[in-house]
């Protein structure tokens with residue numbers, strides 16, 4: 001007989017109601033096959049991606065690292081429908097939602113003319129969610145990102161870390177089954193970034209949305225991700241697909257384990273190898 005689940009077995013333990021649990025159950029599957037992308041904006045075509053294939057399981061957290069300019073953001077934008085692919089297919093399935101994917105960008109992702117609360121509920125307003133439901137969800141998310149005392153503040157009144165918490169809360173609050181994060185913590189100072197990594201991993205473990213995140217920070221990829229995808233220099237192709245073995249719930253403490261050190265060195269060597277071979281610059285990645 002299977003053992004009864006303990007409170008820590010349920011990633012959504014502590015959530016408010018069954019409705020929350022059902023609403024949060026929707027997660028996307030992403031299947032990208034042989035995606036290539038050529039930009040024709042200058043005199044010469046730029047091959048950003050070539051035959052890049054990736055499958056994201058529902059409720060998984062996947063991080064992409066790679067040399068600067070290898071096409072990471074381009075791929076994220078193609079998955080989110082912000083960019084057209086030149087060749088290949090991308091299918092996002094498994095969860096019907098009015099907002100099929102929600103983005104978190106590195107900076108400037110919040111609307112400066114809206115209050116924190118308005119930012120957090122923006123997607124819900126676009127979906128036609130009732131005022132009462134928006135208020136309930138806003139209260140929940142503002143509390144979870146510790147911004148309940150700043151609901152009426154404007155982004156310029158917040159620190160960079162607080163602004164990113166708004167952007168992250170807004171993405172989660174939409175209930176979208178797929179979150180696409182492009183260096184969401186990249187503009188933060190080192191200390192704030194580490195704190196935010198812990199907060200993000202906790203929020204994600206409660207929600208288990210499908211997440212695809214681009215980062216230059218190898219440690220961040222290993223702390224947050226179930227998998228780390230290493231890309232080649234441009235045109236970006238899949239170089240390595242690494243399963244991250246650390247149990248969840250995870251804390252920043254995994255950084256001090258020998259396995260973490262081994263994986264960090266392995267990924268760094270993989271990026272460095274390309275840089276030394278004349279690739280586009282693993283200097284952007286931080287070991």
Ligand SMILES: Nc1ncnc2c1ncn2[C@@H]1O[C@H](COP(=O)(O)OP(=O)(O)OP(=O)(O)O)[C@@H](O)[C@H]1O
Pocket residue numbers: 039040041042046047048066067068069070071072073074075234284
């Ligand atoms: N709209 C565009 N028009 C022309 N070229 C573009 C466009 N967008 C991206 N590129 C080029 O495509 C390549 C991949 O860009 P992309 O931003 O996806 O790389 P990246 O891996 O995310 O880079 P970084 O790590 O530096 O953010 C780069 O050479 C870039 O200059």
